[in-house]
Amino acid sequence: MPEGHTIHRLARDHATWFAGRPVRVESPQGRFLAGASLLNGATLESTDAYGKHLFHRYDGGRTVHVHLGLFGRFFVHGLPAPEPRETVRYRIIGEERATDLVGATACELLDPEEIDAILARLGPDPIRKDADPERAWAALQRRSIPIGRALMDQSVLAGVGNVYRAEVLFVHGIHPETPAKQMTREQWDAIWVTLVSWLRRGVRQRRIITVDPEEAGKPRSRMTRAEATYVYKSDQCPRCGTDIRRWDLAGRWAYACESCQPRPRSNQR
Numbered sequence: 001m002p003e004g005h006t007i008h009r010l011a012r013d014h015a016t017w018f019a020g021r022p023v024r025v026e027s028p029q030g031r032f033l034a035g036a037s038l039l040n041g042a043t044l045e046s047t048d049a050y051g052k053h054l055f056h057r058y059d060g061g062r063t064v065h066v067h068l069g070l071f072g073r074f075f076v077h078g079l080p081a082p083e084p085r086e087t088v089r090y091r092i093i094g095e096e097r098a099t100d101l102v103g104a105t106a107c108e109l110l111d112p113e114e115i116d117a118i119l120a121r122l123g124p125d126p127i128r129k130d131a132d133p134e135r136a137w138a139a140l141q142r143r144s145i146p147i148g149r150a151l152m153d154q155s156v157l158a159g160v161g162n163v164y165r166a167e168v169l170f171v172h173g174i175h176p177e178t179p180a181k182q183m184t185r186e187q188w189d190a191i192w193v194t195l196v197s198w199l200r201r202g203v204r205q206r207r208i209i210t211v212d213p214e215e216a217g218k219p220r221s222r223m224t225r226a227e228a229t230y231v232y233k234s235d236q237c238p239r240c241g242t243d244i245r246r247w248d249l250a251g252r253w254a255y256a257c258e259s260c261q262p263r264p265r266s267n268q269r
C-alpha cells in the first residue's frame with residue numbers, strides 16, 4: 001500500500017501539471033461519471049494531501065477525495081493521451097499531460113462537511129507543517145495495543161504504512177509488540193523526528209530510504225531497494241546478523257530483529 005510520502009508526491013505533481021487551468025475530466029469506467037461530468041472543463045485550483053488521503057480542489061468549492069487503498073494507482077501520460085483502459089475511474093487531461101486513476105478504494109466528490117469528517121478521524125501527518133505530535137502522543141497513552149499496530153492506525157498517526165513502521169521501530173530499538181502506552185516520551189519524540197525526516201525525504205526522492213548512507217557505504221541514490229531498508233523484507237539484521245522475525249501484526253507483515261529490538265518484558269516467551 002502506498003505510504004504518505006507517495007500521496008504528498010502525487011498532490012505536488014498534480015498541482016504542477018494541472019492546477020490553475022481548466023482541465024478535462026472523464027470517467028471511462030463510469031463509476032465516477034456524475035462527478036466527472038460536473039467537473040469537466042472546471043479549473044483545478046489546488047491539491048492537498050493528508051496522510052493517505054488526496055484531495056483535488058476545483059473551482060466552485062468542489063473537491064474530489066481519492067484514497068488509493070491497497071491497489072490504487074495513478075498512471076501518467078503525455079498528450080495525446082492513449083485510449084483509456086476500461087478500468088480508469090478518473091482521468092484528468094491538462095495542457096501537457098494526462099493522468100489515469102485505477103483501482104482506488106475511494107474516488108468521490110465530497111462536500112466540505114464530509115471532508116471535515118474525514119480529517120477529524122485522522123491523527124497528525126508528519127509530512128504536514130501543521131502536524132501536532134502531541135495529539136499522537138496523547139492517543140498512544142490511551143492504548144494498550146502494540147506500538148506496531150498503533151503506528152499503522154491512521155487515527156493515531158496519518159500516513160505511516162508497513163515499511164516505515166518496521167524501519168522506525170528498528171532504528172529506535174523498539175519491539176513492535178511493545179504496548180503503545182509503555183512508550184516513553186523520549187522514545188515517541190525520537191520516532192516522530194525520524195518519521196518527519198524520512199517521510200519528507202520520501203516525497204522529494206519518490207522512494208523509501210531509511211538506511212544511513214554511511215552505514216551502507218554508498219549514497220542514497222545508489223542504494224538498491226533491498227539496500228534502502230534495514231529490516232523490511234530482510235532475512236538478516238544488517239547490524240548484528242540475527243535472523244529477522246516476520247509475523248502478522250494489524251493485518252500486515254511486521255519485521256523485527258529481536259536482538260536489536262528486545263521483546264517487552266511482560267511479553268517475553
Ligand SMILES: [Zn+2]
Pocket residue numbers: 237238239240241242257258259260261
Ligand atoms: Zn540486529
